[in-house]
Amino acid sequence: xxxxxxxxxxxxxxxxxxxxxxxxxxxxxxxxxxxxxxxxxxxxxxxxxxxxxxxxxxxxxxxxxxxxxxxxxxxxxxxxxxxxxxxxxxxxxxxxxxxxxxxxxxxxxxxxxxxxxxxxxxxxxxxxxxxxxxxxxxxxxxxxxxxxxxxxxxxxxxxxxxxxxxxxxxxxxxxxxxxxxxxxxxxxxxxxxxxxxxxxxxxxxxxxxxxxxxxxxxxxxxxxxxxxxxxxxxxxxxxxxxxxxxxxxxxxxxxxxxxxxxxxxxxxxxxxxxxxxxxxxxxxxxxxxxxxxxxxxxxxxxxxxxxxxxxxxxxxxxxxxxxxxxxxxxxxxxxxxxxxxxxxxxxxxxxxxxxxxxxxxxxxxxxxxxxxxxxxxxxxxxxxxxxxxxxxxxxxxxxxxxxxxxxxxxxxxxxxxxxxxxxxxxxxxxxxxxxx
Numbered sequence: 001x002x003x004x005x006x007x008x009x010x011x012x013x014x015x016x017x018x019x020x021x022x023x024x025x026x027x028x029x030x031x032x033x034x035x036x037x038x039x040x041x042x043x044x045x046x047x048x049x050x051x052x053x054x055x056x057x058x059x060x061x062x063x064x065x066x067x068x069x070x071x072x073x074x075x076x077x078x079x080x081x082x083x084x085x086x087x088x089x090x091x092x093x094x095x096x097x098x099x100x101x102x103x104x105x106x107x108x109x110x111x112x113x114x115x116x117x118x119x120x121x122x123x124x125x126x127x128x129x130x131x132x133x134x135x136x137x138x139x140x141x142x143x144x145x146x147x148x149x150x151x152x153x154x155x156x157x158x159x160x161x162x163x164x165x166x167x168x169x170x171x172x173x174x175x176x177x178x179x180x181x182x183x184x185x186x187x188x189x190x191x192x193x194x195x196x197x198x199x200x201x202x203x204x205x206x207x208x209x210x211x212x213x214x215x216x217x218x219x220x221x222x223x224x225x226x227x228x229x230x231x232x233x234x235x236x237x238x239x240x241x242x243x244x245x246x247x248x249x250x251x252x253x254x255x256x257x258x259x260x261x262x263x264x265x266x267x268x269x270x271x272x273x274x275x276x277x278x279x280x281x282x283x284x285x286x287x288x289x290x291x292x293x294x295x296x297x298x299x300x301x302x303x304x305x306x307x308x309x310x311x312x313x314x315x316x317x318x319x320x321x322x323x324x325x326x327x328x329x330x331x332x333x334x335x336x337x338x339x340x341x342x343x344x345x346x347x348x349x350x351x352x353x354x355x356x357x358x359x360x361x362x363x364x365x366x367x368x369x370x371x372x373x374x375x376x377x378x379x380x381x382x383x384x385x386x387x388x389x390x391x392x393x394x395x396x397x398x399x400x401x402x403x404x405x406x407x408x409x410x411x412x413x414x415x416x417x418x419x420x421x422x423x424x425x426x427x428x429x430x431x432x433x434x435x436x
Contacts, residue, residue, distance in 0.1 A: 003036030004318045007067035007098075009089060010079035011044045014103055014130070016053050017307030018077065022314075023057075029311065033318040037311075043067045068093040075317055077310060078102040087111055094118045094126070099321070101313040103130035103306060109204035109220040112211070116331040123325040127313035132205040133158055133282045135305030136298040137312065142212045142286065143333040149288030151213040153253035153260075155435055158205045160280030160300045161189045161196035162228050162248040166265075167278040170236050170245065176229060188280055198227035199248065199263040206250035209284070210261055214254055214342065215334035219261065222344035226264035235357060235428060238399050239267050242383060244355075245275040246430065258343040260350050267355050267401075267432040273297075274435065285435060293435075348408040353382065356400045357428040358417065362389045366422045367398065377413040379405045395424055401432060 008015055019039055022029065030036045039057070043064040044050040050060045061067065068076055068089050076093040078100060080086045086107050091114075093100050100119070102108070108115065108131055119126045129139045133156070142151070157163050161183060168179040180197070183189035195201050207220040228248050239246050244267040253260040268275040273295055277283040282300030287293045299305035320328050330336060360366045367386075374381065383401040402410070414427045 001035040003038045004033075004074045004314075004321065005040040005072050006037060006314065007041040007043070007070065007073040007076045008039050008079065009043050009064045009067060009077060010081075011042050011050050011053055012079065013303045014306045014310065015042075015044075015077075015079045017303030018079070018310045019054060021304060021307045021311050025311075029315060033315045035318060037314050037318055041067050041070060041073060064089050065092070068098060069096055073098060074321065075099045075101060075314060077314070078104060078107075079310075080104075081106070083107050083110055087115075090115060090126075091118055094122050094124055097122060097124060099125045099127070099317045101127045101130075101310055101317065103128070103310060105131040105201070105204040105208060109207040109218055112208070112218040116336070119331065120325075120336055125317050125320065125328060126331055127317055128208070129313050130306050130309035132208055133284060133296070134298070134300040134302060135308045136282060136284065136296045136300065137309065138209065138284045138296050139212065140312075141294070141296060142209060143329055146286065146288050146291060146294070147333065149290045151254070152287045152289060153251070154206075154209050154213055154284060154286050155274065155433065156202075156206065156209070156250045156282070156284035157247050157274065157277050158250050158282055158284065158300060159196050159199075159202040159248060160282060161193060162199075162202070163277065163282070164188050164280045165197070166228060166231070166236070166246060166248065169231070169233055170240065173233050173237070175233055176231060197229055199225040202248060202250045202263045206252055206261065206263060209250075210252035210259060212333045213252065213286075214259055215332065215338065215340050216259060216342055217339055219344050222261060224262040224264065224347040224350075228265055231265055231430075232428075234397075235355070235430065238357065238385065238397075239355065239430075240270070242355075242385060242399070242401060243270055244268060244432070245270050247275065247277075249433065251433065255345065255351075257349060258345040261344050262347060262350065265430050267430055268435060272435055348406075348411065350407050351404055352407070353404050353432040353434070354402045354410055355428075355430040355432050356402065356414075358398045358400075358423055359395060359425040360398055361422040361424060362394050362396050363422065366420075369420055369422065370398070370417055373413050373416045374400075374402070377405075377409045379403075379409055379413055
């Protein structure tokens with residue numbers, strides 16, 4: 001049987017890794033796929049670099065349109081990134097009857113509904129394992145391995161840059177800006193790190209996982225985002241003293257009122273496995289009604305880890321290349337006509353617990369005033385820590401952990417607490433999840 005012909009759009013970090021993995025493991029991959037898979041064409045603006053990386057093994061062009069319209073190409077691998085030209089090329093490839101493999105989480109989170117509908121109409125597949133958590137096969141787990149389960153919630157460390165920064169802040173007691181500079185020097189953070197540290201990247205990935213887990217359309221615009229730029233070393237230390245660690249988590253949960261879809265710094269009990277994921281590594285915790293909690297851990301980025309997921313998608317598409325489209329695994333696990341219109345909850349309606357840090361005057365009655373406001377808002381305290389003021393100082397920190405409550409109650413209570421003349425600064429509020 002003749003090999004499947006692949007057209008590669010972009011041969012940067014992931015593209016070059018994909019080429020290397022396919023070349024190195026060609027025999028093994030052929031045995032698994034049932035036929036050969038070969039990259040026949042590469043489109044890249046740097047033609048000379050592409051020729052050097054491929055060693056003349058395939059045709060090199062500088063116009064990606066030549067790849068997506070070539071009648072010999074069976075699968076187009078989109079590794080350009082972004083949501084501009086990448087969207088145009090993916091839709092053109094689909095219109096020309098090509099299957100698509102992509103690692104582009106932003107493209108799918110924002111335009112996945114349109115892309116999947118186009119693929120469905122053309123009877124082709126769009127595979128995207130590499131779009132979430134690099135080398136961790138979380139899409140396959142959610143879409144196939146856990147298909148017997150009613151997924152209850154997902155919580156993931158799905159941005160390596162932010163996790164590296166928080167790990168370094170905790171282990172070395174350094175300030176955010178200091179660690180960010182270190183991450184940029186090591187190549188873990190971009191020159192402009194906004195996309196990572198403000199939660200956008202994690203929210204793209206979470207949007208995709210949420211859609212697959214709960215059978216809903218992609219709704220990135222409804223996700224709540226809060227980054228790590230305001231976190232301080234002192235809050236990380238206080239959390240540690242209380243038995244918690246702070247991670248940037250992507251959380252999506254099914255509730256009676258709707259679906260939670262949120263990315264923010266979160267306190268997690270230090271005894272949880274996911275709390276001990278350090279550096280640039282990723283981990284995703286999935287709770288299913290039948291299987292319980294399952295944890296998926298590994299490299300969330302990098303040339304060959306991400307290439308591993310791209311090649312796995314190529315094998316899947318090759319196996320199903322001639323299959324009846326009606327008998328393939330649906331893009332979002334649920335049949336296209338069965339997607340639910342369950343609402344995404346606004347953050348004000350989310351129920352969780354909270355870490356509150358207050359800078360207060362060291363005088364009688366302060367704590368009584370604060371606890372009275374919390375009690376009036378039906379917010380109960382789970383744990384409490386008051387630091388002794390430094391010698392000569394007349395102010396101190398009070399740290400409280402609350403039980404579960406709805407966020408809008410906390411918002412109202414914080415507004416009243418900050419109005420007290422004995423509260424000397426804004427209240428620091430970080431959400432807390434037991435993940436039990």
